[in-house]
Amino acid sequence: MHQGDFDGVKGVHHITCVDASSQWQVQACVEGISEAYLLPVLELVIGQFPFEIEGFHSDNGSEYINDQVAMLLEKLRIEFTKSPPRHSNDNALAESKNGAVVRKHLGYTHIPQQFAEQVNAFCANHLNPYVNFHRPCFFPETITDAKGKERKRYRYEDMKTPYEKLKSLPSACQYLKLGITVEHLDALASRISDTEAALALNHARSTLFQSISATSRKQA
Numbered sequence: 001m002h003q004g005d006f007d008g009v010k011g012v013h014h015i016t017c018v019d020a021s022s023q024w025q026v027q028a029c030v031e032g033i034s035e036a037y038l039l040p041v042l043e044l045v046i047g048q049f050p051f052e053i054e055g056f057h058s059d060n061g062s063e064y065i066n067d068q069v070a071m072l073l074e075k076l077r078i079e080f081t082k083s084p085p086r087h088s089n090d091n092a093l094a095e096s097k098n099g100a101v102v103r104k105h106l107g108y109t110h111i112p113q114q115f116a117e118q119v120n121a122f123c124a125n126h127l128n129p130y131v132n133f134h135r136p137c138f139f140p141e142t143i144t145d146a147k148g149k150e151r152k153r154y155r156y157e158d159m160k161t162p163y164e165k166l167k168s169l170p171s172a173c174q175y176l177k178l179g180i181t182v183e184h185l186d187a188l189a190s191r192i193s194d195t196e197a198a199l200a201l202n203h204a205r206s207t208l209f210q211s212i213s214a215t216s217r218k219q220a
Helices: 035-048 067-075 092-106 113-133 162-168 182-190 194-219
Strands: 013-018 025-030 055-058 079-082 141-144 150-153
Touching: 013 035, 013 092, 025 035, 025 092, 025 113, 035 067, 035 113, 067 079, 092 113, 092 194, 113 162, 113 182, 113 194, 162 182
Parallel strands: 055 079
Antiparallel strands: 013 025, 141 150
């Protein structure tokens, strides 16, 4: 998702990666849409998931469909699949996070591509921890009627943070990366309250945009 161009200055592109089972989300951004920018950020994103990644699904963008990305995923033994043509809802979960998380917290204001590293630091240190440990998500229950038609039911009692959902999955511990334990993640989740995490996120976001604005004025 693009943050927009302004007066000929290119904006950052957001990369939204979401686990289909737990809705664990890792947000990052790149200076431009090409494998040269994407590869180091993709490694950064994969490294932020606490569990092993077995499959990677993307749209048909050339930044994903290329030999360099294929080699990276093969090295990590990650299966790679892509959306079929003309199936715009194939990545519906990631698209919903673009609106509910990215636009909500980073808005529509132009962010020049030179600030991609600062935005990535904000995401890694504040946005991603908040989203995964402190922001509840709906997890739908699929109901099948007598005619075989399926519909989704969203119940408040089924709301969980991505971390709570991850812990509730059968044998969740066996999928964690080497050196990461439930006790370690519990400590991260309980380090501060949900309210304190939201306040810290808002303060960090204000600091980020003030820094971007001040630097942009000096360069104008």
